[in-house]
Amino acid sequence: MEKSDIASKGLYFSTVFKVPAPQRFIVLLVLALWIWTWILRFFSHNSLDISQVILTRVPHDIRPGYTLPQLHRTARNFALKITRLIIPFHFITVLLFEYKNVAEAPANNIVLVVFFLPLLQSMIIFWFLLRDCQIINYCVRRCLLIEPSPRSLRNTYILLSDTLTSFAKPLIDFTLFSSLIFKEPFTHFDLSVALFPVLVRLLQCLREYRLLRDKTLLFNALKYSCNLPILFCIWQSRVYEGSINSERLLHAQRWFMLLNSSYTLFWDIRMDWSLDSLSNLRSKSKSVVTLKKNMYHFAIVIDFVLRFWWLWVYLFQGLEFVAPNTDCLFFQGEMQYLEVIRRGIWVIFKLDAEYYTKCVSK
Structure with missing residues (x-):
């Protein structure tokens, strides 16, 4: 393939997936x-x-929980x-957004609407989510008061x-752009917002350790702590x-x-997915795994590739279709899409491990 073809292919990806940064949060x-x-x-299949x-x-709800078909139907209807x-x-x-970018002097009210619309959409999504999904509402209100028991509640x-x-x-992108509603972006406020999910998990681990005295939870807390120096470096690099x-x-x-990335990859495979061997997967148990073995191997490879996607972007900066000094290989924001897919x-395999522990290995 010629260089021009490669470059045009990269441009094609960028055009197809060109979504304004704040709107990308909504798409995700x-x-x-x-x-x-x-x-x-x-899982049903x-x-x-x-x-x-x-x-x-x-x-406190005395009604029986949703069955898997009911859960799938409810989730599909909500989506x-x-x-x-x-x-x-x-x-x-x-x-x-396109009009604002091409217009020489867009009207102030147009600019205001452009930055307000993603915020409005996020409010709509979260309002319906908290209204229609009571268990999510319950967990969100008590997110720092994580309850280790019953195990099913902890998993949620x-x-x-x-x-x-x-x-x-x-x-970070969503907060930075949404703050433009107030004319000037809030200085470093976006990093504070990005810090919130990390602190939630960190404090949850510490609370569980205080309740259970399981030292594994301290190592899990350390895993989330690894994000703190990264955010600190981003903050200082701006300064x-x-x-x-x-x-x-x-x-x-x-x-x-x-x-x-290395720590979290290990934790994903060994602790969250309960896999202790690449060949036998769960070698300490005589029971078979619940899914096909090649699914686990595929997941491990994908998790490795996506966990280190930022590294591949850095290493492949010299390629023709990669724009210099960018954080993407194919299109802007690709890492964010890939991270959501990786989380899925x-x-x-997290739920598979929990199912294996509760229903198979006993």
Whole structure:
């Protein structure tokens, strides 16, 4: 393939996936809803009733929990409802963004609407989510008071809070652009927002350790702590932008990211998915795994590739179709889409491990 063809292919990807940064957060939320629907369908297809390992109703509700088919149907209907609501807003937002960018002097009210629409959409999504999903409402209100027992309730907490950490980078972009409603962006406020999901999981781990005295939880807390120096380097690189200190901070940031990616990859496979051997997978148990073995191997490879995607971008900067000094290989924001997809894969094998522990290995 000639260089011009490669470059045009990269341009094609950039054009197709060209979504304004604040609107990308909305697209990712909708994508996450559909991934959750697909996950439920996947478990239904593989005859794994994961409704036994997650709590689908609030603890004081005496009604029986949702069955897997009911859970899938409810999730699908909710995703459809949100998608239908967001699609008109999405196209209006994208068109107005394009108009703002090409117009020499766009009207102030147009600019205000452009930055307000993604905020409005996020409010709509979260309002419906908290109104229609009582268990999510319950866990959100008590996110720092995570309850280790029953295990199914803890799993629900973990799924929500860990998924939130995958939205850290989209939250930075969303907050930065949304703050333009107030004319000037809030200085470093976006980093504070990105810090919130990390602190939630960190404090949850510490609370669980205080209740259970399980030292594994301290190592889990350490895993989330690895994000703190990365955010610190980003903050300091903004302060010293353009100076030699900025380059040093960027170099240090990459080392911290390497540590974080390596630690989290190990934790995903060994602790969250309960896999202790690449060949035998769960070698300490005589029971067979619940899914096909090649699924686990595929998930491990994908998790490795996506955990280190930032590294591949850095290493392949010299390629023709990669724009210099960017954080993407194919299109802007690709890492955020890939992280949401990776989180979906993580959820599958996390729930598989919980199902294995509760229903198979005993």
